[in-house]
Amino acid sequence: MSLPKIKTVRAYFAGGATADKAAAGGDYHDQGANHWIDDHVATPMSKYKQYEQSRQSFGINVLGTLIVEVEADNGQTGFAITTGGEMGCFIVEKHLNRFLEGRCVSDIKLIHDQMMNATMYYAGSGGLVMNTISCVDLALWDLFGKVTDLPVYKLLGGAVRDELQFYATGARPDLAQKMGFIGGKMAVQWGPHDGDEGIRKEVARIAHYRETCGADFWLMLDCWMSQDVNFATKLAHACAPYNVKWLEECLPPQQFEGYAQLKQQAPHGMLITSGEHHGTLQSFRTLAETGIDILQPDVGWCGGLTTLVEVAALAKSRGQLVVPHGSSVYSHHAVITFTNSPFSEFLMTSPDCSTLRPQFDPLLINEPVPVKGRIHKSVLDKPGFGVELNRDGLKRPYQH
Numbered sequence: 504m505s506l507p508k509i510k511t512v513r514a515y516f517a518g519g520a521t522a523d524k525a526a527a528g529g530d531y532h533d534q535g536a537n538h539w540i541d542d543h544v545a546t547p548m549s550k551y552k553q554y555e556q557s558r559q560s561f562g563i564n565v566l567g568t569l570i571v572e573v574e575a576d577n578g579q580t581g582f583a584i585t586t587g588g589e590m591g592c593f594i595v596e597k598h599l600n601r602f603l604e605g606r607c608v609s610d611i612k613l614i615h616d617q618m619m620n621a622t623m624y625y626a627g628s629g630g631l632v633m634n635t636i637s638c639v640d641l642a643l644w645d646l647f648g649k650v651t652d653l654p655v656y657k658l659l660g661g662a663v664r665d666e667l668q669f670y671a672t673g674a675r676p677d678l679a680q681k682m683g684f685i686g687g688k689m690a691v692q693w694g695p696h697d698g699d700e701g702i703r704k705e706v707a708r709i710a711h712y713r714e715t716c717g718a719d720f721w722l723m724l725d726c727w728m729s730q731d732v733n734f735a736t737k738l739a740h741a742c743a744p745y746n747v748k749w750l751e752e753c754l755p756p757q758q759f760e761g762y763a764q765l766k767q768q769a770p771h772g773m774l775i776t777s778g779e780h781h782g783t784l785q786s787f788r789t790l791a792e793t794g795i796d797i798l799q800p801d802v803g804w805c806g807g808l809t810t811l812v813e814v815a816a817l818a819k820s821r822g823q824l825v826v827p828h829g830s831s832v833y834s835h836h837a838v839i840t841f842t843n844s845p846f847s848e849f850l851m852t853s854p855d856c857s858t859l860r861p862q863f864d865p866l867l868i869n870e871p872v873p874v875k876g877r878i879h880k881s882v883l884d885k886p887g888f889g890v891e892l893n894r895d896g897l898k899r900p901y902q903h
């Protein structure tokens with residue numbers, strides 16, 4: 504089978520700080536008002552009163568969505584979306600384009616290595632540049648699937664289970680249970696600056712939903728980098744009587760020693776997890792060596808599918824789980840091929856968690872959502888990642 508070459512790459516953005524209204528999409532924190540995802544969620548900024556109520560007030564949604572589209576010389580295209588916006592467009596069109604154009608559509612790993620090494624002098628181990636590389640990598644996998652007429656999960660070696668099962672992240676574990684999810688993860692709302700009263704408030708909420716959802720429904724807390732080891736340890740032990748399954752991302756990404764200490768100090772049986780704001784395989788090796796239980800890379804932020812596959816193998820070698828941070832189809836096609844990913848995350852993007860809105864709505868056409876908390880592998884049986892791009896309102900700020 505002779506494969507086409509990559510003719511060109513284009514980068515668009517939607518939403519972000521220059522937009523006149525919330526655009527959601529890949530930057531799913533870019534929601535309108537009165538949304539659970541922006542309601543007093545604890546963050547590293549919460550100690551500043553003016554930024555305590557709303558993450559959008561400190562700029563969680565300034566980047567907006569980056570869309571990367573790669574076109575082969577036979578006219579076929581692949582695309583992907585992530586958090587990155589206009590600045591990501593610059594990196595794609597003025598730097599990364601040179602590693603794609605003229606290459607065979609199957610040269611994904613070579614292009615990935617060149618993008619990682621060529622940006623090392625300004626990328627660090629995560630953030631905007633890693634998001635941008637991830638988006639290009641995902642677009643290349645989508646194009647490869649379109650050209651070979653295969654879903655990405657089959658390019659990776661095929662499914663190891665017939666369906667994906669999901670827990671739901673949102674403000675209403677009770678509604679998630681009714682929708683068939685296996686668990687509910689809530690964002691913590693109080694942090695170290697709230698002291699013991701903050702812990703009491705979190706525990707009261709957990710106690711309420713334990714009572715409402717019964718003994719076995721998974722309940723988790725997502726701490727979004729907002730804590731220190733002492734607060735996280737006290738919160739973990741205060742929640743233990745209510746069978747909280749895991750505490751997530753308690754500390755800033757680079758506090759590896761803190762994660763190792765927290766894992767040692769956590770109650771027996773309670774899992775400690777992190778990873779969504781980590782990037783590069785090397786960072787995940789260091790994170791894995793802390794001994795935490797579940798690595799949670801975001802495939803649109805960690806270095807792309809090429810990096811996620813490497814992280815999953817690393818974790819598997821250590822008996823650790825990989826449960827990617829919710830990234831819709833970009834996670835689904837990977838998770839269904841990983842033996843150490845027994846479940847997935849579905850992130851509720853409806854304002855009150857009462858309906859199943861696709862995570863990257865409105866940017867992906869035909870984006871699947873779980874039915875009764877599950878997605879069967881047959882749903883993924885379309886070329887590439889199986890979704891099409893809603894081009895309404897996209898802007899292309901740079902050319903090359």
Ligand SMILES: C[C@H](O)[C@H](O)[C@@H](O)[C@@H](O)C(=O)O
Pocket residue numbers: 540544672689690725727779828829848850
């Ligand atoms: C709910 C959390 O605060 C974040 O908004 C969410 O994106 C992420 O941490 C998650 O695990 O879903």
Ligand SMILES: [Mg+2]
Pocket residue numbers: 725727751752779828
């Ligand atoms: Mg999280």
